[in-house]
Amino acid sequence: MGRELVQRRRILGSQQSPGPILSPGTRHQLPVSPGPSTVHLQGFTAPGAGFGGFVTTPGKTVTVLAAAPTVPPATPQIFTGEVSAGGSAIFFGAVTGVGGASPTEALAQTLMPRDCVAQDLQVSTTPALAGGESIVITLRVNGADTTVTCTVPAGGAVCNSGTATQALTAGTIVGMRVAFVTAGTTSVRYGLNCN
Numbered sequence: 001m002g003r004e005l006v007q008r009r010r011i012l013g014s015q016q017s018p019g020p021i022l023s024p025g026t027r028h029q030l031p032v033s034p035g036p037s038t039v040h041l042q043g044f045t046a047p048g049a050g051f052g053g054f055v056t057t058p059g060k061t062v063t064v065l066a067a068a069p070t071v072p073p074a075t076p077q078i079f080t081g082e083v084s085a086g087g088s089a090i091f092f093g094a095v096t097g098v099g100g101a102s103p104t105e106a107l108a109q110t111l112m113p114r115d116c117v118a119q120d121l122q123v124s125t126t127p128a129l130a131g132g133e134s135i136v137i138t139l140r141v142n143g144a145d146t147t148v149t150c151t152v153p154a155g156g157a158v159c160n161s162g163t164a165t166q167a168l169t170a171g172t173i174v175g176m177r178v179a180f181v182t183a184g185t186t187s188v189r190y191g192l193n194c195n
Contacts, residue, residue: 077194083178086185093176109175112168116194121148121161126187128157136179141172
């Protein structure tokens, strides 16, 4: 506390529940909730100009507003994955990880750990597609298509989802749907941000 207290004092929480009794010369740290919190200091004196910037009087209550703690912004999640398949068929892949494409969606679904907004889907293929071929890749949420999607056209090797976004919540089931129209096996790499 920085100063020796002349008498014992009690610190009360914002609900006026009894706090610890502190002896002269002791220090005590109070937890601060994620918003402005009120701390009541009751029944103490301090020498000189006062305690904590307040002039104190024995038996009086002083209320001090504690500043809200700074909460750093959440770190964006970055998902990257790859699936390989071919032919004219629909396959599914996890939003992250490298593995074979599955014709069964449930085998490629994963769970979101926190809320975020999915965006910036980027896709590339190896090899580049030939004439008449295409690949459509789409973020799926709880088994349904979203607008976070793009199409690699015939003769192309890349695509992106533009400005499309999809809000995701903790506990949401997500996966990638990949619709192949290719003559041979094609490796599809993808990545997206979730801010």
